[in-house]
Amino acid sequence: MPAMLEAIRAAARPVALTGAGISAPSGVPTFQTRWRGRPIRDFLGREFCQNDPVGFFEVYCAMEAWCGAPPNAAHLALASHQVPVITQNIDGLHQKAGSGKVIELHGNLRKIYCRACGIETSAAALCADLRPLYAAGNHAAVLRRLACACGGRLDGDVVLYGDAVRGMDEAMALLDGCDLFVVIGTTLTTYPAAMLPDYARRRGARLMMEDRDCVAALTEQEKDAKV
Numbered sequence: 001m002p003a004m005l006e007a008i009r010a011a012a013r014p015v016a017l018t019g020a021g022i023s024a025p026s027g028v029p030t031f032q033t034r035w036r037g038r039p040i041r042d043f044l045g046r047e048f049c050q051n052d053p054v055g056f057f058e059v060y061c062a063m064e065a066w067c068g069a070p071p072n073a074a075h076l077a078l079a080s081h082q083v084p085v086i087t088q089n090i091d092g093l094h095q096k097a098g099s100g101k102v103i104e105l106h107g108n109l110r111k112i113y114c115r116a117c118g119i120e121t122s123a124a125a126l127c128a129d130l131r132p133l134y135a136a137g138n139h140a141a142v143l144r145r146l147a148c149a150c151g152g153r154l155d156g157d158v159v160l161y162g163d164a165v166r167g168m169d170e171a172m173a174l175l176d177g178c179d180l181f182v183v184i185g186t187t188l189t190t191y192p193a194a195m196l197p198d199y200a201r202r203r204g205a206r207l208m209m210e211d212r213d214c215v216a217a218l219t220e221q222e223k224d225a226k227v
């Protein structure tokens with residue numbers, strides 16, 4: 001059995017931090033994926049979203065299609081062992097795998113809300129309406145669809161560059177009582193998530209990291225399964 005899986009089974013209160021690497025085997029692209037010749041992350045700034053909502057939601061709807069990916073064995077392993085998850089991912093695959101506790105530091109692609117009145121709606125429904133409008137080049141209709149009945153403008157529930165990360169207090173509270181912190185599929189280049197491993201270690205948690213083969217780290221090999 002992989003050491004990480006064994007440690008999760010032995011731990012009293014394990015917690016996981018996950019990043020893009022855990023969703024890659026599901027076929028979810030990363031922010032390095034190119035869009036119109038540039039990394040998609042270049043389009044995910046708050047300023048761009050505010051100045052060019054038509055351009056922004058075209059990228060958003062391309063990303064919303066990622067939510068259709070299936071969870072893989074690594075997501076399923078964390079869910080079946082009931083490991084609370086802190087994630088940098090916005091694809092919703094942990095919830096789809098059945099994880100009960102998921103803190104989404106960077107928000108999610110599923111929800112759309114109005115900046116003025118706060119009403120929530122589904123991104124899948126919005127993007128289903130928008131895609132044909134983009135295909136037809138009807139940008140005036142796109143803008144009309146992005147207007148809420150209250151007069152405000154619809155916005156994605158994703159944390160953009162320039163926004164504050166969410167749920168850090170909740171994430172740290174989770175780590176206060178944890179005895180094993182597994183860091184999966186992230187090279188921890190993004191702050192403040194990158195400070196969480198040190199935070200957990202200072203509180204006495206054992207730290208394990210895997211940023212390459214997330215599925216192998218969390219699933220039993222066939223020869224072990226027979227034992």
Ligand SMILES: [Zn+2]
Nearest residue numbers: 114117148150
């Ligand atoms: Zn509204």
